[in-house]
Amino acid sequence: MYKSKITYLKKLELFKELDDHQEGKFFAIIDQKVKNHLPQWIQFSPHVLWLKNPEEEKNLDTYKRAVDFFISQGVQRDSVIYAFGGGATTDLAGFIASTLMRGIDWVAVPTTLLAMVDASLGGKVGVNLEAGKNLIGAFHAPSSVLVCTDFLNSLSEKEILSGKGELLKYGFLSREIFELIQKKAPLEDIILESAKFKTRVVEHDFKEKGERIFLNLGHTLGHAFEPTLKMPHGLAVAMGMKYLFRLMNQTHILETWNLLAKSLALPLEKLEIANYDNFDMKTFLSYLENDKKKVKSSIRLVLVKDIGACYIEEVSMKDFIQKIQTSHEFRY
Numbered sequence: 389m390y391k392s393k394i395t396y397l398k399k400l401e402l403f404k405e406l407d408d409h410q411e412g413k414f415f416a417i418i419d420q421k422v423k424n425h426l427p428q429w430i431q432f433s434p435h436v437l438w439l440k441n442p443e444e445e446k447n448l449d450t451y452k453r454a455v456d457f458f459i460s461q462g463v464q465r466d467s468v469i470y471a472f473g474g475g476a477t478t479d480l481a482g483f484i485a486s487t488l489m490r491g492i493d494w495v496a497v498p499t500t501l502l503a504m505v506d507a508s509l510g511g512k513v514g515v516n517l518e519a520g521k522n523l524i525g526a527f528h529a530p531s532s533v534l535v536c537t538d539f540l541n542s543l544s545e546k547e548i549l550s551g552k553g554e555l556l557k558y559g560f561l562s563r564e565i566f567e568l569i570q571k572k573a574p575l576e577d578i579i580l581e582s583a584k585f586k587t588r589v590v591e592h593d594f595k596e597k598g599e600r601i602f603l604n605l606g607h608t609l610g611h612a613f614e615p616t617l618k619m620p621h622g623l624a625v626a627m628g629m630k631y632l633f634r635l636m637n638q639t640h641i642l643e644t645w646n647l648l649a650k651s652l653a654l655p656l657e658k659l660e661i662a663n664y665d666n667f668d669m670k671t672f673l674s675y676l677e678n679d680k681k682k683v684k685s686s687i688r689l690v691l692v693k694d695i696g697a698c699y700i701e702e703v704s705m706k707d708f709i710q711k712i713q714t715s716h717e718f719r720y
């Protein structure tokens with residue numbers, strides 16, 4: 389069963405909460421880029437494993453290095469590991485926590501927009517292999533998620549846009565979020581509602597046997613756009629939704645997509661194949677075929693009937709690929 393407590397707090401409140409752990413051993417895995425946000429005692433703590441390039445270090449080598457490090461630092465069955473960073477850091481830290489001493493508690497402190505609304509929530513943790521992303525993993529929910537949007541002050545525009553791509557997805561999944569985005573509510577309010585929404589879904593369906601699959605909206609094509617066009621995850625998801633709606637001739641849903649994308653100030657030109665001169669259909673299709681969510685020779689597409697009403701359509705992979713190859717949307 390999934391149970392994670394989410395708390396929203398300002399930086400000073402977060403520090404106050406962390407300060408309570410100053411006397412004991414504060415085990416943590418932290419993205420180096422957020423070091424300056426943290427209190428001095430954490431910056432100089434001997435129990436912290438720092439990551440320079442989290443996505444590159446989200447692998448089994450770092451896993452082994454981290455496990456050896458925490459054991460040498462005296463980690464015990466009732467210890468807690470804190471993870472400060474984006475999704476790459478929280479995925480890695482959660483995976484370490486899931487197996488260290490057969491599973492210990494961990495606390496996520498997401499520092500990117502994408503991690504605040506998606507990656508740090510839901511308990512899917514893991515590492516990448518050379519053969520592909522997230523190929524080894526577990527379901528291990530953080531006991532607590534501490535969301536402090538002050539970390540976003542140092543986040544690059546590119547990473548903010550990546551998180552906004554995922555917010556666009558939530559705009560289709562929930563009427564409340566749709567309305568917040570449409571009226572250009574403060575980002576904090578949209579983050580809060582999106583995190584609450586994902587938590588509710590995961591509480592009902594931790595192991596993705598039912599409604600959790602709707603959270604994959606946009607990901608089938610998005611997972612192929614991301615490496616082909618070397619674009620950030622969330623933007624690729626937004627683009628994945630747009631091209632799926634086009635392929636399936638969902639004109640009215642496309643209009644809603646445009647409305648949401650404009651309200652979120654997404655860069656529309658970056659979400660069009662025609663504006664890339666390096667789009668390679670062969671590469672794109674090879675990523676699509678390797679998507680691990682493929683069930684045998686068919687693919688389960690998440691489609692939208694209306695805001696808050698998604699459904700699944702299972703189509704043959706062969707037909708889907710043929711549809712893409714003959715679609716004028718993928719020609720430029």
Ligand SMILES: NC(=O)c1ccc[n+]([C@@H]2O[C@H](COP(=O)([O-])OP(=O)(O)OC[C@H]3O[C@@H](n4cnc5c(N)ncnc54)[C@H](O)[C@@H]3O)[C@@H](O)[C@H]2O)c1
Pocket residue numbers: 419421422440441442443446473474475476477479499500501502503506507508509510511512513521522539540541542543544547550621
């Ligand atoms: N577990 C899940 O359910 C889930 C869901 C979606 C994505 N993911 C995973 O999450 C990862 C993507 O997450 P992400 O976009 O957060 O990537 P990330 O963790 O790589 O962070 C993106 C960049 O932002 C930097 N950064 C982090 N916080 C910062 C801050 N406050 N200020 C300045 N720079 C900062 C990082 O160093 C990195 O360069 C992928 O590995 C993906 O597989 C997991």
